[in-house]
Amino acid sequence: MKRIKFGLIFILVSLSLLWWQADPLLLQGDRFFAIRKLVVNYTGVLAMGVMSFAMVLALRPVILEPLLGGLDKGYRLHKWLGISGLVLGITHWLWGKGPKWAVGWGWLERPQRGPRPEQTVEIFRFFQEQRGLAETIGEWAFYAFVVAAAIALTKRFPYRRFFQIHRVLAVVYLALVAHSVILLPFSYWGTAVGVVMGVLMAAGSYAAVKSLRGQIGRSHRAAAEIETLVRHPGNQVLEVGLRLKSPWRGHDAGQFAFVTFDRREGPHPFTISSAWKGDGRLVFMIKALGDYTKTLPETLSVGSPVEVEGPYGRFDFSGDQAHQIWVAGGIGITPFIARLQGLAGEPSHPPVDLFYSTSAPDENFIASIRELAERARVRLHVLAADRDGRLDADGICRHVPDWQAAGLWFCGPAGFGQALRRGFSAKGLAGERFHQELFEMR
Structure with missing residues (x-):
């Protein structure tokens, strides 16, 4: 900011x-x-x-x-x-x-x-x-x-x-x-x-x-088609797998793209929730937050054409801190899923604690994240809002004793992020160590 x-x-x-x-x-x-x-x-x-x-x-x-x-x-x-x-x-x-x-x-x-x-x-x-x-x-x-x-x-x-x-x-x-x-x-x-x-x-x-003339981002566009559709009804998330049909310059975990499912609707920004493997495939996890995204489970079908524009963003997990703390609120888990996939293929990396706070826990969805975290050697903390209350800076510090040597990466609702930022600022965490993806583009 x-x-x-x-x-x-x-x-x-x-x-x-x-x-x-x-x-x-x-x-x-x-x-x-x-x-x-x-x-x-x-x-x-x-x-x-x-x-x-x-x-x-x-x-x-x-x-x-x-x-x-x-x-x-x-x-x-x-x-x-x-x-x-x-x-x-x-x-x-x-x-x-x-x-x-x-x-x-x-x-x-x-x-x-x-x-x-x-x-x-x-x-x-x-x-x-x-x-x-x-x-x-x-x-x-x-x-x-x-x-x-x-x-x-x-x-x-x-x-x-x-x-x-x-x-x-x-x-x-x-x-x-x-x-x-x-x-x-x-x-x-x-x-x-x-x-x-x-x-x-x-x-x-x-x-x-x-x-x-509709030419914004034209040089970063790629044609694709829907390859898979997986519903997670517990948290109202639709997992959309795409197969690219034109060149894509690759992406880093944490980046997002503008996706056009319907030209009359126009492009919507979604975080890419898959690591780039060079195989021409992208995955997006889309939560039913608005009037349009609520219709996608009924309107999308396998084989439908899609246009993808990107990648964009600098939520790149870079930094020389000895420890990283990741905090996801709801669908803000998506950039961390992509990063987990990438870390699973790396021989070593600094210790990471991932806190996933959700108000609508879906057991199958959580199980897939838990499996990814184990493969990536990341310590996962899942908190259900109804059961565990709202996650705050004190709760994170109790689980991460060396938090003062860590960098914190947050993606989720703006109010949640602001509360965490204030909490860690009061504890003395330098502002440049708090990285936040701005959840709303409007």
Whole structure:
């Protein structure tokens, strides 16, 4: 989470400094309307800057995964950039519209302004002629952005709608680029902020077009078909085995992929729960958590075509600690299953304690994990929530006396992870030793 916060703050501060260099808070004329002009320009630059970064992250750039700590962290940054863009956009709109309303209501007096200076540069003269059109485009695009962003942030809408809304946001972003290019103060274009904004909006526009054409992640896609389907009714998990029909560059335990079972539904992210053996086979364990995943046991069938995109993620179990502690909550067991399969083939490895906490224990499912753990020489602790209560830092430390020399890897519900992180932080475990896969991608 520190990388996400740092990334957001770095982007906002950098854009602020670049803007300040181009428009160093010089107030001229009526003080209030001079402040209004500065705020409108400043919030416009920040809003388009963060939205452009968000659009680029939507491309799922693998090259940025080491910097961000994985695509799951990149998507969380994407979300907070979008929220920041929404807040900044509303602020920009209020400062643009509010004073005009106040003048109309007689609360403020409109300042005297002369004609705009004649532009000698042809492109700037054209932009000046299109100001009215650009303001109209920007206003309606803003209204569409607010509605679409609100829907995207409301988790009660199904994932399919979330996916479709992001296509709408790509169109809205392109409209806002047109608005911004025309209305960005002409003096900015000759400064660093103008160059940076030009690059960001060009990159964001490229990403938006890729999104609209359905080309995000295209170079990482592979065709497959369903080979096996195994139901675990006790914990409502469906185990889906795929046979790849096109090249796959392999994956590491802990990575995930976007899987498309139905093109109308779009891709869903699932952790790969099998180690890569070079045999062209992948396994996903999918829990019935939402409206769509609950339908999969009835809608999927052996032989059906599937598209897989990936692999992504940096939940890679790396580290030089003398001991590793793995904690899985519910379906968060999936990356650890893949790692268990990999460790079973290794002659030696540091000691590992795996804690599997579940509210719906399935005996057959647990038996398969227990067998894998024995083969991998990993000490397994299975805790049923109804019987054993909620697992916490104290409980883990009782089972692992040398926990202070260990690295902890967690995958499961966000609230569970936050509670464990707080508990271990209070005990003095360094934050960089707590590794967490972000369970939710929305």
